[in-house]
Amino acid sequence: MCCTDLHQLLMHTNWQENEYLSNSIVCHIRTCSHCNHGLVWLTEAIIAEDALNCEQCRLHFPDYYEATRPEYPMVEMPNNKMAQMAFHLSHCKSCHEEYTELVLLSELEERNEMVDL
Numbered sequence: 001m002c003c004t005d006l007h008q009l010l011m012h013t014n015w016q017e018n019e020y021l022s023n024s025i026v027c028h029i030r031t032c033s034h035c036n037h038g039l040v041w042l043t044e045a046i047i048a049e050d051a052l053n054c055e056q057c058r059l060h061f062p063d064y065y066e067a068t069r070p071e072y073p074m075v076e077m078p079n080n081k082m083a084q085m086a087f088h089l090s091h092c093k094s095c096h097e098e099y100t101e102l103v104l105l106s107e108l109e110e111r112n113e114m115v116d117l
Contacts, residue, residue, distance in 0.1 A: 005028055005032065006025065006028055006029070006032065006035055006086075009021065009024055009025050009028060016051055016080065016083070016084065019079070019080070021083075022079045022080040022082075022083040023079045025079070025082075025083040025086065026079040026082045026083055029068060029082065029086055030068070035086070050084075050087065050088055050091075050092075051084045051087075051088075052084050052085070052087075052088045054088075054092060054094060054095050057085060057088045057089070057092065057095045058095060058098065060077075060081065060085055061098070061099055061102055062075075063075045063077050064077060064082065064085045064099075065099075065102060065103065065106060067082060068082070
């Protein structure tokens with residue numbers, strides 16, 4: 001699902017250099033019911049030069065997961081980093097799938113529903 005509000009924020013070509021726009025993107029992620037776990041899909045029309053490569057993105061998975069927990073964010077991430085993560089995850093299928101698995105496993109663990117092997 002593509003969030004039109006986030007799409008509009010990311011349509012600004014200078015959002016990565018603009019602290020106000022980065023803050024707006026993060027605020028939206030934290031308050032939107034579609035985006036509040038940091039997982040969104042955006043159309044390729046807005047994918048410009050991505051500041052993160054997949055390796056850099058994956059290194060930030062744990063912090064990004066904790067920072068996007070709406071009820072109890074345990075880690076603070078700079079807004080520009082959170083916006084970059086949301087942007088990369090919005091169009092990189094590989095990272096999106098890996099992050100989705102991390103979210104599912106983490107939520108199982110939080111609910112104490114992990115199966116011991």
